[in-house]
Amino acid sequence: MLLPHLAVFTPLLWLCYAAVPQTSPVTVSLRTGTSFRGVQVAVNNTEQFLGIPFAQPPIGNLRFKAPVAISNPARGIQDASQFGNACPQPSSNSGLPVDSGLGAAIGEDCLVPNVFRPAGTQANAKLPVLVWFYGGGFNTGAASNPSFNPSRIIQRSIAIGKPIIFVSINYRVNTFGFLASRFVAPEDLNAGFLDQRLGLQFLQQNIASFGGDPTKVTCWGQSAGAGSCETHVLFPATERLFRGVISDSSTGPFKSAPFAFQYDEPGKPFASLVEAVGCPLSSASVACLQRVPFDTLMNVSNTMINNRLNQQLWQPAVGPPNSLIPERVSQRIASGNFLHDVAYLAGTNLNEGTSFSKSVENITHPGMTENQAFNFFIGQLILDNTTLTSDVLGEIDTLYPANDPTAGGPFHTGDSLFDRAESWYTDNMYLAPRRLFFDRAAPLSSQPFFAYFFTEFIPTNNPVMGVFHGSELALLFGPVPTSVEDSFANTMTDFWISFVVEQIPGGNWPEFSTSTKKVQQLMRNNITVIADDFNLAKTTFLNSAKVLNEMEK
Secondary structure (H helix, E strand, C coil): CCHHCCCCCCCHHHHCCCCCCCCCEEEEECCCCEEEEEEEEHCEEEEEEEECCCCCCHHHHCCCCCCCCCCCCCCCCEEECCCCCCCCCCCCCCCCCEECCCCEEECCCCCCCEEEECCCCCCCCCCEEEEEEEECCCCCCCCCCHHCHHHHHHHHHHHCCCCCCCEECCCCHHHHHHHCCCCCCCCHHCCHHHHHHHHHHHHHHHHHCCCCCEEEEEEECCCCCHHHHHHHHCCCCCCCCCCCCEEEECCCCCCCCHHHHHHHCCCHHHHHHHHHHHCCCCCCCCHHHHHCCHHHHHHHHHHHHHHCCHHCCCCHHHHCCCCCCCCHHHHHHHHCCCCCCEEEEEECCEHHHHHHHHCCCCHHHHHHHHHHHHHHHCCCCCCCHHHHHHHHHHHHHHCCCCCCCCCHHHHHHCCHHHHHHHHHHHHHHHHHHHHHHHHHHHHHHHEEEEEEEEECCCCEEEEEEECCCCHHHHHHHHCCHHHHHHHHHHHHHHHHHHHHHHHHCCCCCCCCCEEECEEECCCCCCCEECCCCCCHHHHHHCCCCCHHHHHCC
């Protein structure tokens, strides 16, 4: 539903957001006294302010520490025409100054947001703000990734009379952002989340200078980015940082949540890291790691990441009191002790697990039964898989049987182990966590919740992958892969924009409640309301206290 005063996109709005000449200076002055000169991109009618620092460089004795706000802002006009560094991670084209997959160079000084707005936006516009956190399993990703250029979203927001500002924020990942050990100070654990929090706080202080409304911020992410937004709902700051969340394929918010001290055990990431760089496993570990040359540390970290299944080296860790995450997520959700005044839109895709199950596609497993191979795959995804009991694995084997023709839905491949793995992965890592949170949070919330199930197979995609993890993003960010998806892509984008502006997606999308449990199916030519009861026996088991504990959730 459109708000009455926005129901028609008037010529006045077109005038307010008309393109300005390419050569016109685009400068914004922040409250701190620093000014940033961005660029106006005539071809897509946007203005961009890129690579704006929001924290002191996390280098030297600030490496692995909670981010520190800038205490002495630069004076004068600063250049904001180029992306800042992507945070340290494996490179897709080693040796080149700019990583083509990340859209920027890689460097440790990387804590920057990027602001995109309609051309001609004035400082008093008070536009709603959409903040994007990238995915990547908390081990990879960057705000500069060219796949996440928001020009299409901004253009669409103008076209439907609901202009918005888009912000993407870098946060540290992998060893640099989620280093976990009993030797890491509680206040520094999960530094990547603390980066996000400081970035959101920076926006609260400064987004009005760009024409944004700090009271109308929506946190949006996909995968680990979606889990990040959920994290800030479950473990919030003292001040209000956003009013809404859009969570595409939230990891729940994490695939697992080991205790920090578990990473110190022999063969686990922290113990292996300090051994590889010649540091002690002791209270001197962090100080020693801070002195390791950047290239040495990044190369060791990247090797460790690439040697792990799905690059899942680090996950957010549960720490002691005074840490951001002092208890397991399932315990926090059960307690109800989280934000209750945030509008929420979240959902999952039909075949989330295919991307993460490639390691068992078309393989033989000599010396193992198929059940043993399946259980081995599951065990590789948990830091301490000694927690897995035979009865839990046995029930998973029963719920996801060999040669199940329903596994993968219409994208069943006939590769039994692959189909079982991807079906379990979809339910365990995405569908079950969404239900666990919605079933507990929706009844407590003063704001509406909306759930979706994305089932659209884009014709240009690989049928073996089905409706895979992240496949909806091409319809939102563009370019839309094929013209047959144009209308559906616009409809989906309108849902997302309307939620940002009005906190409801419109389009007869029903609110989620525990009494009706209605979900919007998102499928070309078949957008319809369905019951949230598919695969229910499986997700009920996966959400049981015993399984959550054994899976370190």
